[in-house]
Structures are given as structure tokens and as C-alpha cells.
Amino acid sequence: MRYSLKSRQRFNRRTVLKGAALGAGGIVAAGMVGCGDEDEEPPESTPEPAPESTPEPTAAATTAAPAGPQEGSYYSALGGSTFSMDQHRAVTAGGIITYAYDGLVSYDDINVGSVRGVMAESLPEQPDELTYVFKLRPGIKWQNKAPANGRDFTADDLAWNLQRQVSRELSNGDIGTDFALYGTVYRHVESFEIVDDQTLKIVLNGPKATWLDGMCGSQNVMMYRDVAEQIEADPNNRSQEVIVGTGPYIVEEYDPEGRSTAVRNPDWFLKEAGQEVQYFDSIRNTFLPPDVNARRAAFEQKQLDWIGGVLDAGNPYPFQFIQSLVDSVPDLEVQDAGDPNNNRALIMSFQRGPFAVPALRQAYFIAIDRKTVIDSDFAGQGRPDGPIPWPYIEWAIPQEELAQTPGYREDKEEDLKEARALWEAGGGPDIGPVPIVISEGPQGTAAAEWFSAMMKQNLDSDTEVEFVPVTSLFPYLTGETFTAHLGALGAWVSPDPRNRFTLSHHSTGGINFAKYNDPEVDRLIDSAGSTLDREAAIRDIQDAQRILLKDANGGSDCLAGGTYRYLKWPYLNMDIHPWWSYWYRNVTFRSWIDQSDPSFAGREGA
Numbered sequence: 219m220r221y222s223l224k225s226r227q228r229f230n231r232r233t234v235l236k237g238a239a240l241g242a243g244g245i246v247a248a249g250m251v252g253c254g255d256e257d258e259e260p261p262e263s264t265p266e267p268a269p270e271s272t273p274e275p276t277a278a279a280t281t282a283a284p285a286g287p288q289e290g291s292y293y294s295a296l297g298g299s300t301f302s303m304d305q306h307r308a309v310t311a312g313g314i315i316t317y318a319y320d321g322l323v324s325y326d327d328i329n330v331g332s333v334r335g336v337m338a339e340s341l342p343e344q345p346d347e348l349t350y351v352f353k354l355r356p357g358i359k360w361q362n363k364a365p366a367n368g369r370d371f372t373a374d375d376l377a378w379n380l381q382r383q384v385s386r387e388l389s390n391g392d393i394g395t396d397f398a399l400y401g402t403v404y405r406h407v408e409s410f411e412i413v414d415d416q417t418l419k420i421v422l423n424g425p426k427a428t429w430l431d432g433m434c435g436s437q438n439v440m441m442y443r444d445v446a447e448q449i450e451a452d453p454n455n456r457s458q459e460v461i462v463g464t465g466p467y468i469v470e471e472y473d474p475e476g477r478s479t480a481v482r483n484p485d486w487f488l489k490e491a492g493q494e495v496q497y498f499d500s501i502r503n504t505f506l507p508p509d510v511n512a513r514r515a516a517f518e519q520k521q522l523d524w525i526g527g528v529l530d531a532g533n534p535y536p537f538q539f540i541q542s543l544v545d546s547v548p549d550l551e552v553q554d555a556g557d558p559n560n561n562r563a564l565i566m567s568f569q570r571g572p573f574a575v576p577a578l579r580q581a582y583f584i585a586i587d588r589k590t591v592i593d594s595d596f597a598g599q600g601r602p603d604g605p606i607p608w609p610y611i612e613w614a615i616p617q618e619e620l621a622q623t624p625g626y627r628e629d630k631e632e633d634l635k636e637a638r639a640l641w642e643a644g645g646g647p648d649i650g651p652v653p654i655v656i657s658e659g660p661q662g663t664a665a666a667e668w669f670s671a672m673m674k675q676n677l678d679s680d681t682e683v684e685f686v687p688v689t690s691l692f693p694y695l696t697g698e699t700f701t702a703h704l705g706a707l708g709a710w711v712s713p714d715p716r717n718r719f720t721l722s723h724h725s726t727g728g729i730n731f732a733k734y735n736d737p738e739v740d741r742l743i744d745s746a747g748s749t750l751d752r753e754a755a756i757r758d759i760q761d762a763q764r765i766l767l768k769d770a771n772g773g774s775d776c777l778a779g780g781t782y783r784y785l786k787w788p789y790l791n792m793d794i795h796p797w798w799s800y801w802y803r804n805v806t807f808r809s810w811i812d813q814s815d816p817s818f819a820g821r822e823g824a
Contacts, residue, residue, distance in 0.1 A: 526784030558607035577644030596780030603776035732773020
């Protein structure tokens with residue numbers, strides 16, 4: 219399946235940089251610092267076209283560890299933001315926390331959708347389309363920190379983690395409504411059985427083609443029961459004490475607004491089995507303010523090994539900044555990655571405020587000028603998004619079809635004529651300013667300016683903007699005052715978009731903030747999720763999107779999306795990828811530092 223743009227190219231001072239695009243996506247800019255040994259020199263230009271179709275999941279090939287010392291520190295703007303330390307209930311999980319946990323399976327190469335066993339020895343056996351039999355690896359231990367203290371991972375631990383997510387029952391007997399993977403994974407589980415200490419059998423309540431894909435989510439990990447219940451009792455506890463897993467790195471210090479540190483877990487079961495090696499002795503994420511000059515200084519001094527993507531949550535590095543770095547710093551490697559999370563989106567409430575009126579929300583939707591969005595957010599380098607972002611080329615509505623759809627037409631005057639008629643019919647001129655919440659930051663301020671001006675010009679509608687910290691967005695989106703949010707739609711973490719699309723557009727979806735509910739859309743999504751016929755699934759998903767286009771994209775409206783550009787020092791051997799689900803694999807056992815590369819000179823430890 220072709221879902222992304224991806225290329226690597228080494229530039230020097232004489233190379234002309236063309237066509238960079240940055241956007242407001244859902245991950246943070248980060249850097250890796252460490253020591254390793256030599257790797258094969260990459261070619262001068264190595265394009266990596268995405269495959270036409272996603273192959274069946276395959277077991278992973280193990281990458282041999284480089285010879286020589288390994289040590290490392292990891293710097294990022296936010297270190298991976300999370301609204302809950304409870305990984306089963308976190309909306310966003312990433313950064314240093316990711317490396318403390320393991321799941322049964324994970325992505326191996328997300329670019330082609332291949333899956334590997336992690337806590338499971340391999341991919342599950344499937345005696346029929348409903349049954350999955352996992353064989354657990356021997357010798358799995360919890361990390362050697364309180365309260366687990368390095369004890370063996372048991373069948374009881376496995377059963378509790380599964381039962382908690384299937385039932386959603388908390389320790390006080392309440393049913394949690396915020397379990398991240400219930401809608402895409404665990405509501406489909408009819409039963410599970412711990413056959414013996416090493417064997418787990420899961421039976422689904424119906425065919426679910428994307429179920430194993432959903433099991434690869436970065437939140438589908440094993441939590442220590444006492445710690446999970448401690449978080450339930452004190453959700454505001456964000457200390458390293460409540461980060462206890464079986465994973466390759468032990469978090470010793472955690473402060474998302476300061477410094478976070480993790481050290482290599484000497485008892486990690488994949489290392490003990492001789493299958494993988496953590497190449498870095500330690501990982502350190504240090505909070506850096508979203509100041510491009512400070513980031514540039516850190517990068518040029520090789521305190522950051524790579525830079526790019528977004529400056530902080532929702533705010534991209536300016537195009538001119540990336541351009542100036544390439545012009546002034548010799549021999550940087552450039553990686554471009556199409557990312558469905560790199561988008562500008564408008565999320566509307568269908569229950570309160572002006573967008574509870576169908577005519578008003580569709581008028582607003584049609585009046586938005588996608589070209590203005592692309593020019594303002596992505597330096598002119600982007601494409602309009604339908605309900606599924608454009609990098610999912612097979613699944614998204616084709617660009618040619620979008621160009622003839624209200625809200626996307628090349629003749630914007632035709633759009634505006636229809637939008638103004640709907641606005642008038644819905645009573646838009648009498649509602650006053652439209653309240654919209656935007657996250658704080660330079661890009662948020664800029665977005666407020668161009669978006670407000672656009673809606674004033676196109677609908678004669680005033681906008682009342684409230685800026686909030688990014689950590690306040692989830693409580694707002696799930697609270698009683700939610701009306702509209704201009705930001706980005708993240709959590710597209712799989713090469714198959716069906717699970718993520720379900721979350722935001724199915725009536726049971728966990729991030730269906732608009733509370734959109736259309737039985738026909740539900741039917742099409744359910745049909746696409748149950749069929750093993752890929753072409754039929756694509757047809758169903760596209761038909762569901764065509765319905766959404768007639769109702770403001772179901773309230774989760776990706777307006778347009780761009781491309782991320784990353785710069786890295788050549789001594790860093792890493793396939794930089796914008797999806798957090800891939801970072802577990804990347805940082806844990808697939809990246810190292812080539813000390814023999816000339817660019818390593820002048821770096822700490824050289």
C-alpha cells in the first residue's frame with residue numbers, strides 16, 4: 219500500500235534544497251545522542267517508495283548489533299506527551315515512557331505493515347478466522363524497581379491485563395470509558411484462555427481483519443497491576459515511580475517539563491534470549507522550550523543528533539529555519555516522511571454550540587479554503603485531506619474526486635455561494651462569534667490569525683479564539699464546554715487506517731469527540747473491519763467517507779496535510795519516522811552511532 223512519501227538524501231553546502239514542507243502534526247521534535255560503531259555507508263540518494271499493497275504480517279529479521287561501545291542520551295521538546303500515565307487509558311503515549319513497556323506484538327517495519335512477536339515468541343497461530351494462539355517467551359521479568367522488583371512475569375499478570383481492557387472495570391468497580399484500545403481491539407474479544415504458563419488463546423466475536431494490527435498499538439502493553447491501581451487512585455501522579463514495565467529501558471527520572479532519564483534494562487528478555495540488543499546505555503529526554511534558535515544551537519553543537527518535524531505539539535519548525543540549516547551546515551542528511559498526523563484539522567461538537575445545527579456546520583466546512591490552509595501551514599507544500607488523510611493513498615478519497623466535492627472545489631466561488639446560502643438558512647448571521655479553542659504557541663497564534671481572517675472573508679463570521687495549553691485539550695474535548703478546536707488530528711499510527719478511522723467516526727469510537735452517529739457509516743466501518751477482502755474494505759471505507767463529506771466530515775475534519783522534513787547528522791544510523799508506534803522498534807534495537815563517520819568529530823565522546 220502506498221501511504222507515505224519517504225526519501226533519504228545527503229546534502230552538502232552546494233546542494234539546492236527544494237520543496238520542503240512542515241506541518242502541525244502530532245509528535246515532537248527529538249534528537250538522539252549516543253556512541254556506537256561503524257555501519258555500512260548509505261548511498262548518496264536512497265529513495266524508498268512505499269509498496270503498492272500491505273503484505274501479510276511477517277516475522278522480523280533481527281538486525282545485528284554494531285561492534286564497539288554504545289551509550290546515549292535522547293533529547294526532545296516534550297519527550298512524548300501523555301494525558302494519563304495509565305498506558306491502557308492514555309490518549310497519547312510516546313517518548314521515553316514507550317521504552318519501559320512491552321506488548322505481545324509490535325510493528326517491525328511500519329512502512330510495509332510487517333509485525334513481529336515481542337513478548338510472544340512469534341506471530342500467533344490462527345486455526346480459524348476467529349482464534350489467535352500466542353506462545354509467550356520464557357524468562358520474561360518485570361523491571362527491577364519497586365514494587366515489581368524484578369519478579370517473573372506470570373500468567374496471572376497476563377490475565378489481569380487482558381481482563382482489565384476487555385471489561386474496562388477499574389479497581390473501585392467503575393467502568394472506565396477512556397480505555398484507548400477497547401473500540402478497535404478489546405470489544406471484539408469473545409473470550410480468552412490462559413491454556414498454560416506459556417500459551418494464550420483469544421477468540422473473537424466475529425472476523426476482524428485489523429485485529430492483529432490493533433494489537434501492535436503502543437498502548438497495548440503490559441502494566442503492573444499495583445501500579446495501575448495506584449494511578450487510578452492518583453491520576454495526577456506523573457513520577458517515574460508509576461512507570462514499571464517489562465521493557466528494554468528503566469525510567470529512573472521523569473519530568474515532562476524538565477529532564478527524563480532511562481537506563482538499559484540488563485534483564486530484558488529479548489537481550490537474554492540473544493535476539494536483540496539495546497544499543498544505548500541510556501536515554502535522556504530534556505525539555506527544551508520551543509525556541510528555534512536554542513534548538514539550532516543544540517543541533518549544531520551536536521547535543522541533538524537530529525532535528526525536524528514539529529517544534530512542539532502542533533507547532534512545526536518554520537520552513538525558512540529548516541532551509542537555513544541545510545544551507546549553512548555541511549553534509550546533513552535529509553529525510554522526508556509523509557505523515558497523516560501532519561495535518562491541520564477542525565474538530566466540531568455536534569451536540570452544543572453553532573455546529574449542533576447541520577446547516578451551520580456544513581456551511582463552515584464548505585467555506586474553509588483548503589489552499590489557504592496549505593499555504594499558511596505547509597509553505598504551499600501539501601494537499602487537501604478528506605476524512606482519511608491523503609498519505610493513505612489507497613484508502614483516502616482520490617484528490618481528483620475531492621476537487622469536485624463541495625468544500626474542495628477548485629472554483630472556490632462556487633463553494634462560497636453554497637456555503638453562504640447554508641449559513642443564512644441556518645441562522646448564522648445571528649449567532650455571534652464562533653468560539654474556537656487553539657493550543658498555545660507561535661503556530662497556534664498564526665493559525666488563529668489566518669483562520670479568523672479566512673472565515674470573516676468567506677462567511678462574514680467572526681471568531682472568538684481561546685488559547686489553552688496542549689495538556690488542557692483532552693479535558694476540553696471531552697468536557698461540557700467543547701464547541702470547536704482548531705489543531706491537528708493525530709493517532710494515525712498504522713499503515714492500515716481502519717482502526718483509527720473507527721475511533722473518530724464510528725458511534726462507539728473512543729475519540730469521536732463530535733459524537734457523530736450515522737448507522738450507515740457504522741455499518742460500512744464494521745463491514746470494512748470484518749472482511750478479509752482488502753479491495754472490499756477499501757470500497758466500504760471510501761463510501762463511508764463520501765457520507766461524511768456531506769456532514770462536515772463527521773466533525774473530525776482534516777483540512778489539509780503536509781510532509782515532515784528531518785535533518786540528522788550522518789553518524790546517526792536511524793530511520794527517522796514520524797509515528798510513535800515505530801519508535802519503540804527504532805530506538806530500542808535498530809539505531810546506533812557510527813563513530814567512524816567524519817561528522818562524528820567534535821561531538822561529545824568523540
